[in-house]
Amino acid sequence: MTDTFYESTGDTPRQRGDRDAPHTSPVTPAEDARSIMINNVSWGAVFAGVVVGLVAQVIINMIGVGIGAATLDPGTGDNPGVAGFSIGAGIWFAISGILGALAGGFTAGRLSGKAKESTASWHGLTSWALATLVVVYLVSSSIGGIVGGAYSTLTSAVGNVAGAAGTAVEAAGPNPFSAIEQTFQSAIPEDADPAAMRDAAIASVRSALTGDAEGAEQAEAQAVRAIAEAQGIPQQEAQAQFDQFQAQYTETVEQAKQTADTASAAVSTSALLGALGLILGAVAAWFGGRMGAVDPTITRHRVV
Known part of the structure; x- marks a missing residue:
């Protein structure tokens, strides 16, 4: 079968509706090769x-x-x-x-x-x-x-x-209980078991600060008793220490949230600018x- 070329009109049998006709080109082989060379990647x-x-x-x-x-x-x-x-x-x-x-x-x-x-x-x-x-x-x-x-x-x-x-x-989020540990370490009497008393007091304070709101009052009372027993101080002084720890914990959490928001915004801005x-x-x-x-x-x- 010989190739058929149709000049510039682009009129081919397939374009006229004959789907069984062979594929033909409206351009000459030289023109077709030139188009390929122009668009070929170097x-x-x-x-x-x-x-x-x-x-x-x-x-x-x-x-x-x-x-x-x-x-x-x-x-x-x-x-x-x-x-x-x-x-x-x-x-x-x-x-x-x-x-x-x-x-x-x-x-x-x-x-x-x-x-x-x-x-x-x-x-x-x-x-x-x-x-x-x-x-x-x-x-x-x-x-x-x-x-x-x-x-x-x-x-x-x-x-x-x-x-x-x-x-x-x-x-940015330091351990809010590190100050509590240091306080207990220096305040517990030498003749007591510092590790056991400290751990019990810290566990009670942690439970009071991070627990649910329903048992907050009971957990706070237990934490105050643990502080008083660990340091051998009155209940009022132990309550004052607990309030101080609670304020410190709240401030640390807020600072961590602000730092996380700032870091997230910085990452987002840098990615968009990039x-x-x-x-x-x-x-x-x-x-x-x-x-x-x-x-x-x-x-x-x-x-x-």
Whole structure:
């Protein structure tokens, strides 16, 4: 069977409703091959864009490190705060990522040799995506500690927010019963059994503070008796100590809740800003590849 080609009209038997007709093409083989070549991916151009984009980002980051270090003066107290320095570092890193994506996208689009702007843009976007995966790998892996030193310097204030937030939540909630243990340890008479009396008193106080509201009064009375017996003090003094422990426990719990809310908000904000930075980098890579598209070559036929 010979192939049938229909010129520019696109009128084929299948388009006229004959579903049993063979698949035919309205273009010539040369035109079809040209379309495939125009839209074919050039991985060499993509990898070149990755290299240029990463190097550009490293250079811009090193400039930021130099500027940031120049603003610090250990001899005086007139230095930017930790929060301000972290925000500045995060903004600079985001800008360097966008400019690096633009440079890498332009390189990938130009070296792809594609005259079609959309194809060059896709080369730029692919280059950005691959570069992003490389950066994530370098920062998150053990190799990142050696190869990605420049990235770790600037991203430590931003990229570690999630880990620091979890640590902050744990560190912000000290054991509210540690002060009770210290008080009992120093107040219990030497001839008594300090461990047994202390443990019994602490268990009673813990039950009174963390138990349900229905048995709160009974648990409180039991805790006051345990404190009085453990320290050999009157009931009134033991009641005053219990009230102090209760206020301390309530304050510690509130502080832990506030710290958890702050850490959660910090993680959420950092994640959203990170996503925004990546989106802007992708847009920059797309338009960088579009700007890098080569000018089409037009062949003119001279009629003799």
